[in-house]
Amino acid sequence: MGAGRAAEVAPREGSGHHLFVECDIRDMEMVRSAVEAVNSSLGGVDVLVNNAGVAAIKPFLDMDPDLPEWHRVVDVNLQGTVNMTYTVGKAMRHGGEGGLTINISSVGAVRCSASKELHQVGYVASKAAVKHLTTSRAIEFAEYGIRMNCVMPGPTHSKLDEQLTPDYREKIAEGLLDRHRGEPLEIGALCVFFASAQGAHLNGDVMSHDGGFQCIN
Numbered sequence: 001m002g003a004g005r006a007a008e009v010a011p012r013e014g015s016g017h018h019l020f021v022e023c024d025i026r027d028m029e030m031v032r033s034a035v036e037a038v039n040s041s042l043g044g045v046d047v048l049v050n051n052a053g054v055a056a057i058k059p060f061l062d063m064d065p066d067l068p069e070w071h072r073v074v075d076v077n078l079q080g081t082v083n084m085t086y087t088v089g090k091a092m093r094h095g096g097e098g099g100l101t102i103n104i105s106s107v108g109a110v111r112c113s114a115s116k117e118l119h120q121v122g123y124v125a126s127k128a129a130v131k132h133l134t135t136s137r138a139i140e141f142a143e144y145g146i147r148m149n150c151v152m153p154g155p156t157h158s159k160l161d162e163q164l165t166p167d168y169r170e171k172i173a174e175g176l177l178d179r180h181r182g183e184p185l186e187i188g189a190l191c192v193f194f195a196s197a198q199g200a201h202l203n204g205d206v207m208s209h210d211g212g213f214q215c216i217n
Contacts, residue, residue, distance in 0.1 A: 021034040025084055045088050046100065047102070047195045048088045048100070050130075051104045053123075054073055055160050056122055056123070058119055070121070070122045073126055074122050077127060078129045081103060081130055085133070089137075089141060093144045093146070096144075097145070098144065098145025103131075103134045103151075104153065105127045105134070105151065105153075106127040106152055106154075107152050108127050109152055118168070131150055131206055134150035142204075147202070147203040148203065149194050149202055149204070151190055151206075151207055152207065153187055156182035156209075157183055175213060176210075178211055178212065182209055186209065
């Protein structure tokens with residue numbers, strides 16, 4: 001690929017064809033190379049899930065003058081999503097078969113109740129932008145049979161947990177109706193539903209997966 005590495009995995013009996021492509025979604029050249037590799041190997045993209053995300057916990061006014069934490073988070077969460085959506089969207093339009101893009105946002109896109117203790121200004125700002133990117137581009141993409149939907153997870157077990165203290169993780173759990181943090185597999189299952197025949201009428205939708213977090217926070 002030049003800008004990245006692709007590795008094909010031979011299909012096992014009863015399984016599909018797999019391709020793993022290394023890509024920094026902040027880099028448009030790498031994004032183009034990755035999408036070209038997928039199109040060449042698999043014949044196109046039917047479903048794009050924009051799931052890459054990072055966070056930085058630091059008060060906004062305590063950041064260094066060049067705002068490195070802000071730029072890193074926004075470049076991955078927002079600009080990376082834009083890069084992938086644009087590149088795959090153009091390929092979907094060219095293919096003429098439609099498609100689906102699912103953007104992973106966050107309940108932080110609509111609620112900043114944790115911001116006094118958890119300073120994630122770049123995270124919540126970028127996730128709010130991803131939510132609005134979804135609904136605004138759903139209008140444009142519908143002309144080409146491309147649907148766009150958005151999932152807003154609440155507190156969910158992920159590598160982002162590593163930035164939280166055990167006490168704060170416990171406090172978050174207390175703010176959920178069932179005292180149960182979400183699991184990545186559950187978010188994946190929701191994406192599968194969006195991509196299924198049963199989810200075919202969902203377009204421009206933003207769906208929370210938060211264990212009731214927004215009810216009491």
